[in-house]
Amino acid sequence: MAKLEICCYGIDCALTAEQAGADRIELCAxxxxGGLTPSAGVLRKVKQLVSIPVHPIIRPRGGDFCYTEREFAAMLEDIAFVRELGYPGLVIGxxxxxxxxxxxxMKQVMDASRGMAVTFHRAFDMCHNPTQALEQLTDLGVARILTSGQQQSAESGLSLLxxxxxxxxxxxxxxxxxxxxSNLQKFVEQGIDEVHSSAGQNVASVxxxxxxxxxxxxxAEADEFNRYCVDGDVVAAMKAVLVAAKTAA
Incomplete structure (x- = not known):
C-alpha cells in the first residue's frame, strides 16, 4: 500500500495527522x-508526543538551495541535534x-545522518539534470526523493515521476x-509508492x-489572524483511498 506523508507546521498539526492515520510526518516551520527547520522546543515536544515516524526538515532559510559555508555548518548542527533527539529520519537538499x-x-550530510533515513526534498525539482541527480542520490544512499516531477505540481509532473x-x-x-x-487516485494508478501532502485548511484565529x-x-496585506493547519478529515479520507486501493489490488 502506498504510504501517506503529511507535511506539518507545528505540534498540533502533527498530532492531528497522526490521529487521522498518516504514516509519516514531515515536520517544518x-x-x-516553503518549510524551515523547526525550533528546538517544537522538535523536543513532537518527539515526546508523536509515535509515528517524524522526519524534520533541515533548511536554514527560504529561497534557493545553494548555501554558504556558515549556513551549511548550521545545518550540520541541526542534523546532530535531531539525531541526538532520536528522530528516525530527516529531510534536506x-x-x-x-x-x-x-x-x-551531501556526503557530509549522509555521514552526519548515519542510521537515519534521509529524504532529498524538492531541491530535486530545481536541479539541472534529474536523471543525473537520481544516479548521484542513489550512490549517496538517500532513502527517498520528494519531487513534483520538476513541474509546478506533481500531477503535471506524473510522466517524469x-x-x-x-x-x-x-x-x-x-x-x-x-x-x-481529488487527484490522489491518479498517483495510485501510476504505482507511486509514497505521496506527500499538506492536507490542510486555513483556520481563523480564536x-x-x-x-x-x-x-x-x-x-502588510497578509491576514495574520488566519493560519494553515492539517485537516484531519482530509488525511483520513486520503488514507482510506490508499487502503481501498490495496484491498482492490
Missing part, C-alpha cells in the same frame, strides 16, 4: 517560506551554483506538491480582539 546536487556536501520510478534502483520516489484527495492598522508581517 514557516509555511510561507542542496545544490551547487550550476544547479547540480552538491555531492560533496513514472520515469524516475522505473529507473530508481534504490531511493523511493515520493510525489509531492499539489497532491490532494482571538476576538484584533488590533487594526498594525502588522507583524513583511506583507
Amino acid at each position: 514557516a509555511p510561507k517560506e 542542496m545544490l551547487d551554483e550550476e544547479g547540480h546536487v552538491d555531492v560533496e556536501r 513514472r520515469e524516475l520510478k522505473q529507473h530508481s534502483r534504490a531511493p523511493i520516489i515520493m510525489a509531492g506538491s499539489g497532491v490532494r484527495l 482571538m476576538r480582539y484584533r488590533k487594526a492598522g498594525v502588522s507583524m508581517s513583511a506583507d
Whole structure:
C-alpha cells in the first residue's frame, strides 16, 4: 500500500495527522517560506508526543538551495541535534551554483545522518539534470526523493515521476506538491509508492480582539489572524483511498 506523508507546521498539526492515520510526518516551520527547520522546543515536544515516524526538515532559510559555508555548518548542527533527539529520519537538499546536487556536501550530510533515513526534498525539482541527480542520490544512499516531477505540481509532473520510478534502483520516489484527495487516485494508478501532502485548511484565529492598522508581517496585506493547519478529515479520507486501493489490488 502506498504510504501517506503529511507535511506539518507545528505540534498540533502533527498530532492531528497522526490521529487521522498518516504514516509519516514531515515536520517544518514557516509555511510561507516553503518549510524551515523547526525550533528546538517544537522538535523536543513532537518527539515526546508523536509515535509515528517524524522526519524534520533541515533548511536554514527560504529561497534557493545553494548555501554558504556558515549556513551549511548550521545545518550540520541541526542534523546532530535531531539525531541526538532520536528522530528516525530527516529531510534536506542542496545544490551547487550550476544547479547540480552538491555531492560533496551531501556526503557530509549522509555521514552526519548515519542510521537515519534521509529524504532529498524538492531541491530535486530545481536541479539541472534529474536523471543525473537520481544516479548521484542513489550512490549517496538517500532513502527517498520528494519531487513534483520538476513541474509546478506533481500531477503535471506524473510522466517524469513514472520515469524516475522505473529507473530508481534504490531511493523511493515520493510525489509531492499539489497532491490532494481529488487527484490522489491518479498517483495510485501510476504505482507511486509514497505521496506527500499538506492536507490542510486555513483556520481563523480564536482571538476576538484584533488590533487594526498594525502588522507583524513583511506583507502588510497578509491576514495574520488566519493560519494553515492539517485537516484531519482530509488525511483520513486520503488514507482510506490508499487502503481501498490495496484491498482492490
